[in-house]
Amino acid sequence: MLDLKKLIEGIDVAFFLAIKNLFFKKKMLIMIIIIIGLGFLSTTFSSSIIYGLKYTIEEKAISTMTGNVLIEPKSDEDYIMNSNEVIKKALAIPGVVAASPHVNRGITLIDKQGTKVAAQLKIIDPEKEARTTAVDDNIIAGKYLSPGSTGEILIGGDLTKKYRMQEALPAVDVDAGEKLTIVFDNGLTKEMKVGGIYSLKFAATDIFVFATKEEAKQIFNLTDEQLTYASEILVKTRERGSEDDVVYALKSFNVNGRIWPWQEKLGVLNQFTDSLLIVSKLTGLIGIIIAFATIYIMIYINVMQKRSQIGIMKAIGINKETILSSYIIQSFAYGLMGGLFGIFLTKIVLGYFTVNPIAMPMGDVTPIINTTTYFYSFIILMASSLIAGYFASQGVIKGEILEAIFKG
């Protein structure tokens, strides 16, 4: 049994021995710090990439498909009536910065070769859309829709052979400035110019076609009242996290429709991103286990090499609590220095990948790590160091003196 009183009494000597031991072989110390630092990096980096991937996917979906909050018609209705009124109410809610109504219709795109591709047309107010979604920031050819423009459309890159991300995707042979024949769901056929092509490098969002309300008014022969109808309204908040409050406020304003925070609306995609989070945590856990094993092995080898020395220390009267404390202090110091180096490494690597994002099929992914993750990773590393230090050294330290001295 360890004697706590002896442990406290000998803490001064334990610190002294630990410091002497730590800095005696500086190359070894540097190597241990580097290994633990890399262990910390592997813990934080891979999980930060996965977290970044999750965030990217969500952000792409929010910025084009759902907004932070999505308002849809009641299940027995086709449209939200008087969307202007709904938007007015939404904009009155603190934290809401923009809202954009969409009218969704079915269309078929036909290129010069006669290739037909079915798509969804989103009828928008370009100014409201620009304030609400990221489509206007991701034009890869041509230009974004001008307010009130007619005779032109904006299409997603995945609908075009030139800009699609995968060959397998059905696409038309068209570039910005060229024309396409469009068959609308009311049977009307019209030749229209592709004013611009957008791409968020996200398969789920790069498949839409956008046109202005003025265009829709002509094609579908809509009245002014019908122009206020909406298939959906995307509501943008200043930042993530306030969605539930906005949903609650909209409901309290008696907004006539189904109101969803983006998490609920993403469905399978949300389950996928949640799975990514589990993978991220699992990766972090594996990293911690590797760091723990590293520290354990380091301390164990260190202690085994010093068995004889431990025997001598016991022989001259240094109690085992003090010797054990010195090794625990050493492993704590390894963890502390390795952890700090790991934070430094992580900052550098994350900094690099923030400037040079990793190109993935769903878009450029920037690793994301928050202070809490740093803190917990660091605390877990420290705790692992202490536990590894204790278990690696206690077996040797509690052994017989003569055995340690002469067989060490």
Add this chain to the structure above:
Amino acid sequence: MTEKKVVIDVQNLTKYYKTGTVITKALIGVSFKVYKGEFLGIMGPSGSGKSTTLHQLGLLDHPTSGKIIIEGVDVTQLSEIERSYFRLKKLGYVFQQYRNIPELTALENVFLPLRMLGVPRRIYLKEAKNILEKVGLGHRLHHHPFELSGGEQQRVALARALVHRPAILFADEPTASLDTAASDVILNLLTEFNKQGQTIIMVSHEPEHVKYFDRVIRIKDGLLEKE
């Protein structure tokens, strides 16, 4: 005539080692006394049990049976923590292979027992320097063991064993790894400390060391041969 004070009273000391089913009788009912201020030699051929005796007296090992009474304390009855403190406070030990701590300088090796005893820094530094000067290493205070010769390392070990003024100094063939000149230095130092009142028990198998001892006990095949 003044009666000599008994420092160690060894009564019927027995030590058996068990390896599998084989029992080796290293010490068989050994009894003797050690008196304050004497320089006692324990001699005998290799494997006779002399080092085993020293290990039992120095509380480095547990006897199978028998009593060891040091300064009135039956040390065979002490707990591990008490044994550790007893070693720190009352005993000093010099090994054959110097056994200094390589990470510490000569000065740090020597002041370690005092620091463990809670002696203030100013005092433990002074005491450690003093004794290192006494063993002729005043100029080697800040050298690590690997920077010292074998003889110097053994003098550091001797200084460490004596710095806290132990009741008994145990020396287990302290010159076995040294050349003749270095051996003479160590033996002369031991003699000098003994003259100053230090009780010393030294194990040796060198016949010429007898001249340094006040008294010799001989052990053969685990039995005390004669005094």
